[in-house]
Amino acid sequence: MSYRTPLVALSLCILLLPGLATAQGINGRARTYLSHLQIRDMVLDSVPEGTVSGEGVQRTLPDGTPLTCGEEYCQYYRSGPELGVIPFLVDLELNAWTGITGLRAYTHLRARDHLGDFRVIWPKMNEPFEALTLYVEYGRSFYRVKAGRQWQTTGLGMYNYDGGSVRMRLPHNLDVEVYGGLSLVRGLNESHYTNLISDVESLFPREDAWLGGIHVRFRPFPQVAGSFTYQREEAAGSDGLYSERIAATTRILAGPITLDGELKFDLATRQTNLAKLAASFPLDKGFSASGEVRTYTPFFELWTIWGAFSPVGFNEVRGRLDWIAPSGKLSAYTYGSHRSYEETSTQIPGSLSISDESWRWAFGSRYSILTDLTLSAEYRYDDGYGASRHGGDLSVQRFFGRSSYLALRGTAFQTFSEFRVGSGGVIGGGLQGAFPLASAKVHGSVMYYQHDQIDRPSLLDLNQLRMNLSLEIPIGGDPGLRGGGN
Amino acid sequence: MNRASRWSLAGLALAGFAVPSLLAGQTFPHNTHEAFFSECTACHSGVMADPETGPYPEFSTCAACHDGQSGPAIEWQDPGSRASSLAFPHAPHDFGCNTCHAPGGDENPGSFSFPEPETCLSCHAPQTEHQAAECSFCHAPVTDFRLTRDGTQDPFHGAAFLNNHGPAAASGQPDCASCHAENTCTQCHDGMASSEFHPTNFVLSHSTEAFGRVSDCTSCHTSEAFCRECHLNLGMEGGGGFVAPFHDNQAIWILSHPQAARQDLESCVTCHQQNDCMRCHSASAGMRVSPHGPGFRGSSISDRNQAMCKFCHTGGGG
Numbered sequence: 001m002s003y004r005t006p007l008v009a010l011s012l013c014i015l016l017l018p019g020l021a022t023a024q025g026i027n028g029r030a031r032t033y034l035s036h037l038q039i040r041d042m043v044l045d046s047v048p049e050g051t052v053s054g055e056g057v058q059r060t061l062p063d064g065t066p067l068t069c070g071e072e073y074c075q076y077y078r079s080g081p082e083l084g085v086i087p088f089l090v091d092l093e094l095n096a097w098t099g100i101t102g103l104r105a106y107t108h109l110r111a112r113d114h115l116g117d118f119r120v121i122w123p124k125m126n127e128p129f130e131a132l133t134l135y136v137e138y139g140r141s142f143y144r145v146k147a148g149r150q151w152q153t154t155g156l157g158m159y160n161y162d163g164g165s166v167r168m169r170l171p172h173n174l175d176v177e178v179y180g181g182l183s184l185v186r187g188l189n190e191s192h193y194t195n196l197i198s199d200v201e202s203l204f205p206r207e208d209a210w211l212g213g214i215h216v217r218f219r220p221f222p223q224v225a226g227s228f229t230y231q232r233e234e235a236a237g238s239d240g241l242y243s244e245r246i247a248a249t250t251r252i253l254a255g256p257i258t259l260d261g262e263l264k265f266d267l268a269t270r271q272t273n274l275a276k277l278a279a280s281f282p283l284d285k286g287f288s289a290s291g292e293v294r295t296y297t298p299f300f301e302l303w304t305i306w307g308a309f310s311p312v313g314f315n316e317v318r319g320r321l322d323w324i325a326p327s328g329k330l331s332a333y334t335y336g337s338h339r340s341y342e343e344t345s346t347q348i349p350g351s352l353s354i355s356d357e358s359w360r361w362a363f364g365s366r367y368s369i370l371t372d373l374t375l376s377a378e379y380r381y382d383d384g385y386g387a388s389r390h391g392g393d394l395s396v397q398r399f400f401g402r403s404s405y406l407a408l409r410g411t412a413f414q415t416f417s418e419f420r421v422g423s424g425g426v427i428g429g430g431l432q433g434a435f436p437l438a439s440a441k442v443h444g445s446v447m448y449y450q451h452d453q454i455d456r457p458s459l460l461d462l463n464q465l466r467m468n469l470s471l472e473i474p475i476g477g478d479p480g481l482r483g484g485g486n
Numbered sequence: 487m488n489r490a491s492r493w494s495l496a497g498l499a500l501a502g503f504a505v506p507s508l509l510a511g512q513t514f515p516h517n518t519h520e521a522f523f524s525e526c527t528a529c530h531s532g533v534m535a536d537p538e539t540g541p542y543p544e545f546s547t548c549a550a551c552h553d554g555q556s557g558p559a560i561e562w563q564d565p566g567s568r569a570s571s572l573a574f575p576h577a578p579h580d581f582g583c584n585t586c587h588a589p590g591g592d593e594n595p596g597s598f599s600f601p602e603p604e605t606c607l608s609c610h611a612p613q614t615e616h617q618a619a620e621c622s623f624c625h626a627p628v629t630d631f632r633l634t635r636d637g638t639q640d641p642f643h644g645a646a647f648l649n650n651h652g653p654a655a656a657s658g659q660p661d662c663a664s665c666h667a668e669n670t671c672t673q674c675h676d677g678m679a680s681s682e683f684h685p686t687n688f689v690l691s692h693s694t695e696a697f698g699r700v701s702d703c704t705s706c707h708t709s710e711a712f713c714r715e716c717h718l719n720l721g722m723e724g725g726g727g728f729v730a731p732f733h734d735n736q737a738i739w740i741l742s743h744p745q746a747a748r749q750d751l752e753s754c755v756t757c758h759q760q761n762d763c764m765r766c767h768s769a770s771a772g773m774r775v776s777p778h779g780p781g782f783r784g785s786s787i788s789d790r791n792q793a794m795c796k797f798c799h800t801g802g803g804g
Contacts, residue, residue: 029669039689042721044731057738068731075731080721093669108672123711132676133668151671155656157705158675175658187708189676196711200718203760203797217658225659240791249653260653268790270783278650292650296699298752302791305760305798309767310779311751314699339698344748345780352742356749358698386697386750393685411687415694419733419746426690449687462690 027476028094036086036467043080046073079461085116087125094475102140108133123188123196132189133160142169152179154215154229155247156264160184161211173219183211183233183242192242192303205303209233209242226250233301242301244268257281266299269307273299286325292318312342334363341385358384372399380413388416391426403441406433414454423454424462440473516595522551526583526595533576649701675706697753704752713756722757727765732757748779760797768798 052059052067052074059067059074067074090111097104111129124130135148144167151160163181170176185192191208198204213231227249233242244267252259258280264273272295280290297313300306320335341356348354364378379392391413399405410429417423430447444467451462523529529543542564551557579586584593586601643651655662655671662670674683683706684692696703696713707713722732733739747754767777778784788795 039720041719044721044723068733077721077731106668108669123708123715132672151668151675153655153662153671155652157652157702158671185708185711186704187676187706188711194711196715197708199711200714201710201759215656217656219657219659225657227656227658229656235791238793240793242791244790247656249656251653251657251659253659260650262653262656268787270786278653290650298750299704300751302787302794304755305764305794306751306755307787308782308784308794308798309747309751309763309777310782312748312779314749341749344745346744346748348742348745352738354742354745354749356745360698360700382694382698384694384698386746386753387693389691389694411685413691415691417693419739424690426687428687447687449690451690464687464690466687 026094026096027474028092029475030093030473031089031091031470032472033089033091033470034086034468036084036465038082038084038465040082040461040463041080042077044075045078046075048072049074083117085114085125087114088112102138104137104139106133106135106137107131130189143167144169149184152211152213152215154213154231155227155249155262156229156231156245157186159186159211159231160189163211175217177215177217178213179215180210180212182236183209203305205235205242207235207237209235223253224250225252235303240302241268242303243299245273245299262294264299266307268302271297271299271313273297286323288322290320292316294318310345312344314339314341316340329368330365331367332363332365334361336361339385355385358382358388360384373397374399386417386419389413400435404433404435406431409447411449425452425454426450428464437471440471442469442471444469516598520595534580696756697750699752709752709755714759717757725762764798770798770800 047067049069049072052061052069054060057069059069061067061076065076067076069075091108092110093106093108095104095106109129109131112125113128114125131149133149133151135146135150137144137146139145145164146167147164149160149162150165151158152165161179161181161183163179165177165179167175167177182191184190185194185197188194188196190196192205193208211231211233213229215227215229217225217227219225227247229245229247231246232244234240235242246265246267248261248263250259250261252261260276260278262274262276262278264275265271266273274294274296276292276294278290278292280288282288293316295313295315298311300311316337316339318335318337320333322331322333324331337360339358339360344356360380360382362378362380364376366374366376368374374397375395376397377392377394379390381390382388391411393409393411395407395409397405397407408429409432410427412427413425415424415426426449428447428449430445432445432447434441434443436442447464447466449464449466451464527533529547530541531543533541545562545564548560548562552560583598586605587598588594647654654660688695695701703709703713733743763777764772766773766775768774769776784795
């Protein structure tokens with residue numbers, strides 16, 4: 001479903017609001033983002049099977065190149081031509097008070113263009129204009145009504161849709177919000193029946209979907225808050241559902257201890273997608289700690305068949321310890337986790353089975369050598385299922401007032417793939433900085449990453465050059481916090 | 487890019503640059519008046535009074551000097567209350583203007599500025615003497631606080647909040663909208679332009695994060711139109727055949743893949759289409775290998791969407 005024409009018209013109307021609404025004011029920001037990425041893609045190449053010595057599916061050329069052989073050919077990946085792209089984004093956010101008490105309009109518009117091959121960046125890079133958010137809100141002390149393109153934040157995460165919502169603030173700190181409209185695919189800002197999905201999935205959703213739900217928030221005591229959400233997505237042209245889920249969250253402040261609980265449940269597969277308990281609390285002498293246990297099973301919408309493959313989840317324990325010196329100049333932290341996957345009930349010969357647990361551990365520190373000069377470092381070790389990595393980052397950052405800094409950053413790490421031959425080593429570094437330009441803020445970085453294969457020829461050139469430059473201009477000041485104006 | 491699109495882009499860019507300049511307010515040259523007014527309250531006497539009075543002087547105060555003879559005549563009008571989300575009463579905070587307006591110690595009035603959030607948090611953050619139970623105690627929506635990736639620099643929420651803010655956001659404890667504008671959420675959750683969330687080398691290191699679900703990738707990215715599209719464009723083509731040149735680290739990948747798929751199907755679908763798997767796992771074609779595991783609740787799914795079942799069981803999704 002295309003909304004481009006009405007969206008453009010509405011957006012232009014919103015842009016005119018500043019002139020109409022100066023009595024009450026507007027705020028927002030304009031952000032121009034320019035980037036440059038240089039990277040090479042991968043190309044599947046092959047040689048005749050008869051020219052490769054050895055037997056079996058997996059073989060190796062004399063130079064170490066791993067091959068996967070069929071009846072006629074042996075295939076391998078090598079680097080393709082270098083691709084370069086310069087994406088260019090302009091975001092404009094405006095939050096306008098109309099002069100009528102309680103009536104507000106908000107929009108987040110985006111225009112984009114690019115030079116080079118946009119395929120290597122994000123989807124929609126060839127989409128010149130879109131409205132990410134565009135709604136009108138009328139709010140009074142005990143209710144709020146919103147209409148337009150908006151985001152809904154619930155225990156299920158963030159969803160955006162074209163529709164309306166009504167939120168009622170009831171006695172005893174009870175909030176009830178009912179919402180519904182045309183569902184937009186998460187992360188895409190498009191309805192389900194879109195070529196962005198059909199271009200990469202032959203069994204794409206044939207219909208758009210209606211999103212509807214209810215979100216209840218309650219706070220019986222100042223220290224206890226919780227929420228419950230029921231949400232469903234229904235195919236627009238039939239009686240099928242794309243999803244039906246519930247979620248519950250709670251946050252309890254027990255003295256210095258903060259407890260968080262989270263539950264997401266898929267009514268279609270009757271599986272718990274997420275159950276999590278977390279606690280964080282301060283300790284003596286500058287220490288603070290947090291811990292978490294969670295069980296996770298992936299969720300798939302019902303326009304796909306993936307839920308029928310009975311995916312299993314994992315259980316994980318996480319912990320983190322932070323410390324900050326009384327002077328505030330030195331801080332350090334460490335965190336780690338252990339994850340174990342549930343039984344898959346698949347009959348895999350012992351020698352071919354893959355790992356079903358993983359570890360993660362990291363530690364880091366930040367030291368303010370001088371008032372405006374900070375040294376920070378981190379080391380991470382991640383022995384994971386599917387992929388592993390270990391390495392660290394080091395940076396020296398010099399601040400020039402609140403809004404300016406210049407940082408020299410370096411990184412070095414090795415990666416290991418469980419399902420592909422060979423390891424990779426990456427060494428990278430560059431400069432990053434920001435400075436104010438009148439009321440605007442300029443941010444930029446130049447980073448280069450050198451990637452080398454380990455245990456195999458460097459047929460794959462994964463080196464990268466990345467440059468970013470952004471200019472952010474506040475509009476109308478930031479009421480209350482940043483001041484501005486007079 | 488066609489002409490209309492370029493006009494849209496140009497118009498938006500122009501608006502982005504023009505609107506701030508239109509809205510820029512006047513500034514008062516405090517430095518040149520410093521000699522005449524040693525105390526801030528000489529002009530801003532209303533600050534400690536009824537908030538309705540406002541912080542600005544009467545024009546007659548200015549005109550006493552700026553009468554065209556003693557000083558140049560001027561025109562000035564009280565700008566009135568600023569559009570503000572801050573319900574800040576000065577009276578209970580009567581401990582000297584420079585405490586908040588010149589925290590760096592520079593008492594030159596010309597360098598005074600509006601307080602930064604950290605100034606407030608030095609007293610009102612959690613575990614401080616005057617902690618605020620709710621942000622909305624002072625703030626009405628909407629301001630521009632942002633979450634930082636480095637939790638050690640977040641004086642309010644503390645470390646690791648970025649990875650665990652879901653319950654707080656859903657429960658409203660604290661109420662995010664009291665301090666955060668909507669772009670605080672979308673700057674990360676808008677997965678197609680969240681250039682600030684991941685480190686710049688993330689494309690080389692994201693596989694461990696993705697396999698481990700350190701963050702919920704799908705809360706910002708669509709598996710098909712983000713992950714798969716990029717993987718395919720970069721040459722990582724999923725096929726679903728017996729020969730899997732990409733998975734060249736497994737002796738016989740076809741035998742290992744069931745465990746890998748069950749353990750982390752979310753990663754598989756970042757390259758593979760559904761038809762790749764249906765080459766074997768279909769009830770109506772191919773090798774007819776059932777993908778269902780123990781305890782599979784088919785009726786619960788079919789009650790909600792039969793078309794999904796028909797993909798495999800009748801060869802069409804309707």
